[in-house]
Amino acid sequence: MPPFIASLQREWQRLRACRWDWAMVSWVPLLSMALMCWIFSAGQPYKLPIAVWNEDHSSMSRQLVRMLQATPGLEVVHSVLNPAEAADALQRMQVYGVVHIPPGMERDVKRGGAATVTLMHNAQLATASSLLQRDLQQVVGTLSAGAEMQARAKRGDPHQALQVRMEPITTKLVALFNVSTNYEQFLAATLVPALVHILAMTAGVWCVGRELRDRSLGAWLQASSSGLDTLAALLGKLAIPAALLWGSGMLCLLYLAQLRGWHVAGSMGWIAVGLAALVGVSLAAGAVLAAVTLSLRTALSGAGLLSAPAFAFSGVGFPLLSMSASARGWALAMPYTHYARLQMEQWQMGAPVAQTVPVVGGLLLATLVLLALATWGLQRARTLPERWGGR
Structure with a gap:
């Protein structure tokens, strides 16, 4: 059986066997995003x-x-x-x-x-x-x-x-985007993918780190004789969380766009492509943390450190151009910063798709690099069975 299919089936069986693992990539993300939408459903603070x-x-x-x-x-x-x-x-x-x-x-x-x-x-x-x-x-x-x-x-x-x-001199203020200054339109719509980013990076860590913790890394990769086989096995393991988390995020964004009436000025399809790239790079980053550290606990800590502050550095809450040089450099190194820009340009500004193509290209390139690093880390981990079983 090809390594991708074998790993996909194995991950599906493990998710079915552990209801909490299944919950963290299925109904828990949906519930969390629904709560996020409900919080900002009032739109504007009144009274x-x-x-x-x-x-x-x-x-x-x-x-x-x-x-x-x-x-x-x-x-x-x-x-x-x-x-x-x-x-x-x-x-x-x-x-x-x-x-x-x-x-x-x-x-x-x-x-x-x-x-x-x-x-x-x-x-x-x-x-x-x-x-x-x-x-x-x-x-x-x-x-x-x-x-x-x-x-x-x-x-x-x-x-x-x-x-x-x-009043001899008057001021005329012209709002070009989000004319009603509605918090649901700019905060809920950007917090949903931020939550997807956190959950995807955590899922990437958990999928790989669980194999190390349970000393099952050898059984998982036993049919992977080369680096390409290991990469295929990794992709098979990450495929189910990727599909579920991307689907949950898109469902909430479509809810905001269709049922809540926030018209998308640009391309919803391109937002979907960008979200898929964000999920991919997040899962790959989590897999790298687990494969390189060989510790589930350390990798989870690293995932929290990198993903949790992503929204704060994205420029949505605090202006990106007003940050210090070091903070702005950190923000630009985070994938969510670039996805947030893509979504705002497409959702509210109606920017040409050509303007956001480099963002998707950069996210996909980062995903490929991270997958290569994760593959190298797993190949190295196979030779270190004494490191398996750590927390």
Whole structure:
């Protein structure tokens, strides 16, 4: 029997015999990705809880509170009376921010002076913090402009000239991609392949490392007399996890694209090819770690070290061009960084396929190199039976 077929059948029998091994490449990935999609299904954060510290108690301050409550992104849940209560609400995570309205705000504004509304917020929670700042600036800006226009109108300024005088230079913001700034579109869609990357690298380690742990490496490779036979046996072992993990990832991406309505601007087929290349390079990298270290435990640790931070270095969360040179070099060495770029270019930007061909080519080349290294490691491991059985 050809080594590829023999290894494929052997791996299928082992997966059927061990329900947890089967679970880790079948329903557990699907459940994990479904949970990821469910977390971001709301799309945008709404009704972020805030507290108001109102020291003015005027009609203008009450109008400001009503405007804050009417803003979709905010919800006034507490009214605090002093700095201690404000600090306590923030420290207990009951609210994401406290809006302080200073005493005499309405009086100062009516006299032509200035008043400062202060937002105390937890900047450690970067997303909530930025959303609070944006919404508060819009609300206070609207209230301030209304008060100024009303005052100028009372002084006899022509109504037609008020808007020009208030804002002689305007800003026009044009969002080209992800116009609604929806977190499901850019976070859920990129976290799914990141999870596939982690699971695939772990599966690559486990498939090979389990043979070492169980002292069954010789039985697995007994029909492999050459390097090509060993490579064929390795491909047969990795084929089932590759198909299952790729299928799970594509199922979730299709769910987001079809059932959730996130139209793919480019080629979904090319995204599928890129995901297959990512799964291939991840499995091969895991196999290399197990074949070279000859230790399942060490290889699993290495897989976690390399794959778990991949999303953080991909440029999706923190801008890639703003990283230090060493961090950016590490990010560019990670396969997920390049796949994330391919998916965003195809999903949201509608980039030409020719622009992302080098990404797929690079991932495939890396896969071939890693498979060659894994084959060499397995050939070496066959000559070291005394190293088998380690954890």
